[in-house]
Amino acid sequence: MGNTTSSSSPRINSQDKAIFQLKLQKDKLKQYERRTTQLINSETLQVKLLLREGRKDAAKTLLKRSKYQATLLENVNNQILNLDNLIHNIEFKIIEKEFLKGLSQGNETLAKLNRELNVNDVTKLIDEVNENIEYQNEIDELLSNSIVGKDYEDEIDEELQALEREYQVKNLPEAVSGEINDSVAVTPEKVTDDTQNKQKQKQENTPQPMLA
Amino acid sequence: MSTQHQQQPFKFPKIYNFPPFFTKQPHAQTYATQLQQWIQLILDYCRYNRVWILNEKGVPLSQGNVDQDQSELTSQDLNSSTTALDDEDADVRKKGIFVNDKISRSLDTLMIQEIFQELITSGNASYVNNKRNANAKTYYIHWNTPSDWSTILLNWIESKGQSGTVFTFYELCFGDLSIGQEFYGIHPDILELAINVLVDDGRARLLKDEDGKVAGVKIQ
Numbered sequence: 001m002g003n004t005t006s007s008s009s010p011r012i013n014s015q016d017k018a019i020f021q022l023k024l025q026k027d028k029l030k031q032y033e034r035r036t037t038q039l040i041n042s043e044t045l046q047v048k049l050l051l052r053e054g055r056k057d058a059a060k061t062l063l064k065r066s067k068y069q070a071t072l073l074e075n076v077n078n079q080i081l082n083l084d085n086l087i088h089n090i091e092f093k094i095i096e097k098e099f100l101k102g103l104s105q106g107n108e109t110l111a112k113l114n115r116e117l118n119v120n121d122v123t124k125l126i127d128e129v130n131e132n133i134e135y136q137n138e139i140d141e142l143l144s145n146s147i148v149g150k151d152y153e154d155e156i157d158e159e160l161q162a163l164e165r166e167y168q169v170k171n172l173p174e175a176v177s178g179e180i181n182d183s184v185a186v187t188p189e190k191v192t193d194d195t196q197n198k199q200k201q202k203q204e205n206t207p208q209p210m211l212a
Numbered sequence: 213m214s215t216q217h218q219q220q221p222f223k224f225p226k227i228y229n230f231p232p233f234f235t236k237q238p239h240a241q242t243y244a245t246q247l248q249q250w251i252q253l254i255l256d257y258c259r260y261n262r263v264w265i266l267n268e269k270g271v272p273l274s275q276g277n278v279d280q281d282q283s284e285l286t287s288q289d290l291n292s293s294t295t296a297l298d299d300e301d302a303d304v305r306k307k308g309i310f311v312n313d314k315i316s317r318s319l320d321t322l323m324i325q326e327i328f329q330e331l332i333t334s335g336n337a338s339y340v341n342n343k344r345n346a347n348a349k350t351y352y353i354h355w356n357t358p359s360d361w362s363t364i365l366l367n368w369i370e371s372k373g374q375s376g377t378v379f380t381f382y383e384l385c386f387g388d389l390s391i392g393q394e395f396y397g398i399h400p401d402i403l404e405l406a407i408n409v410l411v412d413d414g415r416a417r418l419l420k421d422e423d424g425k426v427a428g429v430k431i432q
Contacts, residue, residue: 009414010376010432020378020419020428027382091377 221301222260234317259355264399268349270308277397361406380428
């Protein structure tokens, strides 16, 4: 942040200089405006003084001068406005120029990227990819069909049925052993329950002496 | 504008009417405190009245909003208001901050020099390069140091979205955008000191007018 070197300090280009010149002119006009306003104020004060003294002619000439100053002041104000508008226009044009520059740069990169992407190449590539996919599908089909022929299918069905039957028969004794296992499994739980109860009793017992 | 405080002049601290305040205290520690109190008083007074330059007697030479164009007019304003205000504030304008007629006390010149020296070492004052009158010693009083001012300017420019814009010094001092800012009407020399801080930081570059005088700056 604070370590910026002098090389990164803002550069001044011709537009900056032009705006600077305009602003200097504007400053001068503003100073003139201030001066004239002061002058008019003091002159009106003098007019009042002259009138009080009864010097009507002198007051009139002074008033004339003051009026003339007032018209000048209006001109100055208009000029300040014009300069202001000019400055704003220049500033806005600079922004527009930057915008165009950005736009053209973006366009250039886009065109460059498009050039790299030839339409013919892309269609060719996509065709090739599609061909390859079809070829792959063909291979897949061939591979899944060729080895397992129709002769085996009946044998497989028979074997499957035989296995199913066997499984149903085996299922019955398993159900009985399952019940036994359940009853066996209950006893250890009860034992653990008992120990837990004992532990609970112990826990309940310990606070009692403290309460007493 | 500078007239905003004129109904209520600067309220001097009670110690300003305490006679020993105007005598150099022999005890080193007491003296250090006294020196600090004087410095605080000067800075407070100058900030309140927007005094930019004090001479060696502590008389404000440049005060309020400085317009190169109307320097004579503003000084006239000062004279007219001194007759209206019959108080310490008016005395300061005539005789300097180091004289208090109310208790008939004034500060020794040697101590005044020490005060200015202390202000300079703390960065709250600097010599005015006076080519016309080299003998007269005058001091810029930095109630905001140039570095403080530069930060204020930078924050203002960023908050107004004016980063990278070219400004003339006059525009910074009196531009419509600057109205209501603390630096509105800043002394041009002090503005230049602040902008030099920005230039050294690489945040600004100066622009010269046709006469080769530095009159503008681009701040980024």
